[in-house]
Amino acid sequence: MSVLLAVSGLVAGYEPGLPILRGVSLTLGEGGIVALIGPNGAGKSTLIKAIAGQVPRFAGAVSLAGRDLAGTPTHRLGALGLGYVPQVANVFARLTVAENLVLAAAALPGPARRAAVAAQYAAFPDLASRARLPAGRLSGGQRQMLALARALLASPRVLLLDEPSAGLAPAVVSTVFARLRAIAAGGVAILLVEQNVGAALALATRALVLVGGRIAREDAAAALAADPGLADLFLGRAA
């Protein structure tokens, strides 16, 4: 298994001198789904944002397919193969569905752009029938689909997903998760933040538990799912 994303000793936060992440290391390999779980405020979103260059990194390193990302601005990461779907405000509400997709594919030459957008419409028919609707008027589930389709347009090798199932009905969640499984089967490495721990562990191959800005536990997803001490870990008690 080749390493696609490597994070080592990452210290990051919003204000200098106030680190939220206090030395996080992880690796992501081809085709694997790694679940990132932990209590509210543990720093899961911050970790994903720090990888995506949206939160300042104070120490440590992030590399994508062997390439050090120090100094690489967020807007170049897509072209390097890193896709990121934020937890909130992950589509442009005032742009139409089609405009959201075209903007995300803007770096591709004309024919490739059209083909890429068409491929996402084929994968998400709900979006195709709403192409001209402002994204702000989509339902929560459709909006998550659009955010996912947008990230997939650039054919990422690594996908960072911050709670893609938040606010979705159970039936929609299983559709989204089925899509993720298919995407991973295509060789994409996925780092998945989830509140629904049970579902996340069922989907993932491995899992990381983040507590207070540190990785408190890393294990095979199945092993963690079977561990009765997991709840204690979440509550901050020693495992």
Next chain:
Amino acid sequence: MIAQYVADGVVSGALVGLGAIGLTLTYAVLGFANFAQGEFLTWGAYFALALLSGTGLGHAAALPPFAFGWPLLLVLPAAVALTGGLAVALDHVLFRPLRRRAGPMGLVIASFGASLALANLVVLLFGPKPRYFSRAIAFAIPVAPGVRLTADRMLVVALALLAMAALHLLLTRSRLGLAMRASAENPALAAVYGVDAEGVRRASWWIGGGMSALAGVLLGQTEQIQPLMGADLLLSLFAAAILGGIGSAGGAFVGGLVVGLAEALSVPLLGAAYRPAAAFLVLFAVLMLRPTGLFGERP
């Protein structure tokens, strides 16, 4: 009689609208009110003047029915480009370093300083006296019952409409326009979508500066060129941008037309003394009914 005021209002409103586009774009993409916007009009006019006299083309005969010669049409795009470049340069030396450290209020204050500096620099370079592109006299032509306009002023409206249509196409059809609208909505997400924020900011300054320069050259041709020509218009520009719904380019243009009409019609309806207040009366009335302006996004 009233028809003539309406026609005059449309002409001055078209100029205010062109000038206000820069204001609204800067606000949408960079998030602050740029008090130096008026100076881009002024500098546009003086760039054209300097190019005309520098190249010795200023004395070419007028092109009937217009009161200016062909060289003005030649230097117009150059003046627009130079002013766009001036706006980008100003961002580079002043606003960009401040963006990292100061909030929107700091940027507003800085733009106030830039406005004073740019206006005074014009006085230093060109003197305080009014100047003209040409000495030719413009004759008003009857265009409708009771309405007479010079060919120059009709051209103002035509060019303003053309520039507006081009901008509309750019914003709605091009990738740059898409990126600008996205950055206005959420700059951090735009970066995630692969948009280079610095490139979008640069484009906004080019467009906003260029549109203002076009207004400045046209104003210089139909009225006069003087160091405070842009500063004198600033309040009208703000009224137009706010009226149209801050952040909407088409709105700013329509807002400019409303402001121009209100100012022109206030003279026969309220008396000339009320002219400076007319834009604000309309602004007040519109904002009471629609707090986000005529075309503003509902929050």
